[in-house]
Amino acid sequence: MAVVRDLRVLLRFPGFRRLLAVRLLSQSADGVFQVALASYVVFSPEQQTSPAAIASAMAVLLLPYSLLGPFAGVLLDRWQRRQVLLHGNLLRAVLALTTAALVLASVPLWLFYLAALSVTAVNRFVLAGLSAALPRVVDGERLVIANSLSPTAGTLAATAGGGLAFAVRIPAPAGAAADAVVVALGAGIYLLAALATLRMSRGLLGPDPSGERPRLAEAVADTARGLAAGLRHLARRRRAAQALASMAVLRFCYGALTVMVLMLCRYAWDGDSGVDGNGTSGGGSGALGGMTLLGLAVVVSGVGFFTAAVVTPWAVRRTGRFGWITVCATGAALLVPSLIPPFDPLPVLAAAFSVGLVTQGAKIATDTIVQSSVDDAYRGRVFSLYDMLFNTAFVGAAGVAALMLPPDGRSTALVALVTVLYAMVAAAMFHVKPSDDHQDDVSGTVTSERPTTA
Known part of the structure; x- marks a missing residue:
């Protein structure tokens, strides 16, 4: 009941409602895309699935988060965050459609991985932008609650998106066409997320244009030095x-x-x-x-x-x-x-x-x-x-x-x-x-x- 009450209070902020809508659509598309990736790599008859192929798919999904994550904030403090969300989701929609075309064309697996890697790399900037924008749409008193509920809602949306992908994929005959349909579904939801960002004004999410920012190379170097200090x-x-x-x-x-x-x-x-x-398991059922x-x-x-x-x-x-x-x-x-x-x-x-x-x-x-x-x-x-x-x-x-x-x-x-x-x-x-x-x-x-x- 406390969670429902907190969410009702947060939804009174128009900016929070709109930002949350972008998060829900964006992360539900992530869930769809990730299930589509797993389906194509693991279950497609066209692929001779191996543990190495699965390991490669996991690297595609996770390494962008690991390598780009600490440095995403450098650019998010220089670019308008609303534009990052808009163009990031538009770019992912195009890349996901490209990935669907590659699935239909039965291209070599490395080319499919390259397209999928591009989608997940952009995702790091979108998720960081959603978090960085949150203080601009709620007041300080409710920021902790918003930081708790908003990512949780996004995780649930990603799970729901994965469930939707399973619901679409499981009844379909095995084959590249069914996998391409699921990837295209993810592209459509990415497009909806991009359109949802247009309901927010261009400068709503910051950063403040009057703020003084260091040069890009200096900011990246500072981030690397900060990570080293954190390790020490x-x-x-x-x-x-x-x-x-x-x-x-x-x-x-x-x-x-x-x-x-x-x-x-x-x-x-x-x-x-x-x-x-x-x-117990039985053969051939x-x-x-x-x-x-x-x-x-x-x-x-x-x-x-x-x-x-x-x-x-x-x-x-x-x-x-x-x-x-x-x-x-x-x-x-x-x-x-x-x-x-x-x-x-x-x-x-x-x-x-x-x-x-x-x-x-x-x-x-x-x-x-x-x-x-x-x-x-x-x-x-x-x-x-x-x-x-x-x-x-x-x-x-x-x-x-x-x-x-x-x-x-x-x-x-x-x-x-x-x-x-x-x-x-x-x-x-x-x-x-x-x-x-x-x-x-x-x-x-x-x-x-x-x-x-x-």
């Missing part, structure tokens, strides 16, 4: 560094298991394995195809993420932040080897829920540790490093999985590796003394000027 500060905050290291390992495990599930859906379960009345099972895995993993958001505050009060990371890693170390082999759908779906819960639960605790352990003056830079580490760990896991997985995705060796990594995190976090849980806590003072309102 993090080295002095031992607990924050430990939490980030553990989160990187947990994210690595999540990425490796994600590639495994994708390969299982493509080869072990796609049309050759259904789920019978006893809950075709009752649940691989695409359907992938959609179910995404849903149950998302339910695990939501469950983590609900239970983590309660759990941290009882176990401490490092204690909760220990519990999460221990649970994963016990559940993953007991659920995944012999690689039947229902146990793997149960593992998807469990891994989603423990990964997100540990991340929430890690976010809190970093926020409370790092000086306010360094938080932005440390979280930029956190974002880079988070995404590169996932891409690195996909690369390792590509080396270890057989074509059908059934790898007890990968399950064993992931189990050992979970156990190592649990052991390392267990040895953090309860009295050390708040050792590096700092009391930062947050100051802000009252922003321009809509």
